[in-house]
Amino acid sequence: MKPPAFRYERPETVDEAALLLAEHGDEAKILAGGQSLVPIMNFRLLRPAVLVDINHTVGLDGRSGQAIGATVRQRDFRGNGLVDRAMPYVGHFVTRNRGTVGGSIAHADASAELPLSLVTLGGTVTTSKGRHLAAEEFFVTHYTTLLQTDELLVETTWPAASRAGFSEFALRHGDFALSMCACSVKIESGVFVAARVGVGAVCDRPTLLDLQLEGAPGTVETAREAGARAASLVDPPGNLHASASYLKHLTSVVVSRALEQTL
Amino acid sequence: MIELRVNGLVRRGGAEPRTLLSDFLRHELGLTGTHVGCEHGVCGACTVELDGVAVRSCLLFAVQAEGREVRTVEGLEWGPMQEAFRRHHALQCGFCTPGILIAATALLERGPVSREQVIELLGGHLCRCTGYTPIVAAILEAAGEQ
Numbered sequence: 001m002k003p004p005a006f007r008y009e010r011p012e013t014v015d016e017a018a019l020l021l022a023e024h025g026d027e028a029k030i031l032a033g034g035q036s037l038v039p040i041m042n043f044r045l046l047r048p049a050v051l052v053d054i055n056h057t058v059g060l061d062g063r064s065g066q067a068i069g070a071t072v073r074q075r076d077f078r079g080n081g082l083v084d085r086a087m088p089y090v091g092h093f094v095t096r097n098r099g100t101v102g103g104s105i106a107h108a109d110a111s112a113e114l115p116l117s118l119v120t121l122g123g124t125v126t127t128s129k130g131r132h133l134a135a136e137e138f139f140v141t142h143y144t145t146l147l148q149t150d151e152l153l154v155e156t157t158w159p160a161a162s163r164a165g166f167s168e169f170a171l172r173h174g175d176f177a178l179s180m181c182a183c184s185v186k187i188e189s190g191v192f193v194a195a196r197v198g199v200g201a202v203c204d205r206p207t208l209l210d211l212q213l214e215g216a217p218g219t220v221e222t223a224r225e226a227g228a229r230a231a232s233l234v235d236p237p238g239n240l241h242a243s244a245s246y247l248k249h250l251t252s253v254v255v256s257r258a259l260e261q262t263l
Numbered sequence: 264m265i266e267l268r269v270n271g272l273v274r275r276g277g278a279e280p281r282t283l284l285s286d287f288l289r290h291e292l293g294l295t296g297t298h299v300g301c302e303h304g305v306c307g308a309c310t311v312e313l314d315g316v317a318v319r320s321c322l323l324f325a326v327q328a329e330g331r332e333v334r335t336v337e338g339l340e341w342g343p344m345q346e347a348f349r350r351h352h353a354l355q356c357g358f359c360t361p362g363i364l365i366a367a368t369a370l371l372e373r374g375p376v377s378r379e380q381v382i383e384l385l386g387g388h389l390c391r392c393t394g395y396t397p398i399v400a401a402i403l404e405a406a407g408e409q
Contacts, residue, residue: 001302003351008280008326039303042283051280053327092387094310094366098318173386 002145003041007050008169014059014154017052022150024050030152031055032071032103035095060102060154067157069128070102074114077101082121082164082184085261089166092174105138106153108145111176111201113168115139118156119206120182120198126155139205162186162194165261167254168201171241177201178242179250181230181258187218197226197255201238202247209233209260218263227256265329269294270338278325285309287325288335294340296336297360300389307388310362311335317369336361344368353401355392363388367402376406 011017021028023248027049031037054071055058062069068077074096078084090096090104090113104114105125118125118135125133129151138146149155161184168180179202186194195213200206211226224232231252238244266275269292276291283302288294288311300306302321309321312334339345344364347353354360363385370376370384381402385395 002283002286003281005279008324034322034324035304035319038283038324042302042321051324055327088383092307093320093370093384094307094317094319094387095304097316098313098322173383187277255326 001042001044003038004044004047006048006226008053009050010055011057014057014128014152017057017152018052018150020050020052020153025149028052030103030106032106033073033095033099034067034103035091035099036107036109041081041236051086066123066159067155068101069134069155069234070106070153071100073097073100074099074101074104078157080121081161082117082166082182083114083158083198085164085166086117086182087123088169089113089174089177089180095174102153102156105156106145106147106207108139108143109176110142110203110205111178111180113166113177113180113182113200116180116198116200116206117166118158119208120184121159121161121235122196123159125153125158126157128152135206136208141204163262165258167257167261169250169254179236179247179254181251181254183255183258183262185259185262187215187262190218192216192218192222192261197230197259199234199251199255202234202251207234209214213259220260220263223259223263226259227252227254265326267328267330268332270334275322276325280324280326282325283321284311284313284323284325284328284333285320287321287328291325293337294337298358298361300358305389305405306359306367307362307366308359309367310388312365312369316367317366334365336364338362339368342405343408344371344402347401347405347408348398351397351401353393353397358386359390363390363398371402371406376403378403381406394404 029048031051031053060071165183168177170177183197192213216222231248236247298308300308311320
């Protein structure tokens with residue numbers, strides 16, 4: 001279908017963008033890559049009165065070390081061990097050309113790869129109000145974050161992973177995941193000394209699981225046991241494509257596969 | 264009224280903010296080679312190049328392309344890719360073909376490609392006729408001839 005009518009604004013600065021959000025409140029939406037927003041508008045599930053296009057807003061497309069500007073395109077975000085593994089699962093080759101890193105984070109789809117990766121790495125979100133929010137707190141529930149109506153995401157920070165793994169199961173490549181796992185672990189002398197394991201799509205937001213890996217040997221058996229434990233820790237509702245028990249099973253599979261990549 | 268370059272020519276046309284680039288190309292400029300399938304970014308039929316980068320024209324508003332360079336399937340030169348598609352019967356009804364030609368051309372312009380990369384690319388393009396096997400073969404053959 002076609003999107004409903006809206007007013008189009010193209011602010012030059014972050015301050016102007018924030019002012020537009022303050023002026024229009026819930027009626028305004030930020031337009032970054034548009035790879036999630038525009039489909040939702042085409043379906044007429046969302047009818048924003050004002051679109052604030054930040055593609056030409058100064059200072060949002062920069063990159064310095066681990067800090068990635070809001071409008072950096074997904075295809076240009078390389079060099080983080082976990083993100084490099086997760087990115088091929090984000091949409092498609094063509095949508096990654098346009099989709100932005102910040103847009104995916106602000107959209108906060110519970111089955112999206114970048115929010116899960118940011119939480120797993122212990123990253124942060126910086127906003128136009130100068131707030132630095134830990135990713136673990138930033139995501140509240142489906143499509144809901146700590147961003148206020150007059151606030152936009154300006155930057156995300158992605159700590160490096162010592163060893164990273166990523167696995168997901170979807171009906172088709174590029175489709176929404178049924179279950180997925182990202183992990184960032186440290187293994188010394190064949191033993192897990194630190195582990196952050198997150199799951200997505202089976203919870204209302206990216207969620208870290210305590211799999212009690214510290215001290216366990218870095219083996220395939222440990223990975224499989226951790227997968228079984230992960231399945232017991234999630235409680236996904238069944239959906240059109242998969243029953244709850246199948247989603248739990250898939251979670252055990254993706255967790256063990258992601259951990260096996262780190263061995 | 265917006266102005267942009269399409270396939271090397273300056274073009275002008277009327278566009279409301281909500282006019283999708285895909286509809287602008289087809290209805291205002293008469294470039295009907297760009298096809299419209301799903302209008303939510305999944306089928307890939309509307310893929311065009313914006314400033315040399317393959318994008319979904321159904322997920323862009325025409326106003327976002329103002330002053331920029333767009334290339335559609337009409338702007339592709341006939342070459343090894345199209346020849347390979349013909350040799351391998353990589354199209355039947357042809358609805359998905361313009362988007363695949365644009366995306367595959369963009370992929371090949373980035374350097375050598377593997378079979379896995381071609382298959383991953385085609386994950387973003389729905390073809391209901393061919394079963395994909397001939398499309399994969401055609402793109403790999405075109406890649407080999409570069």
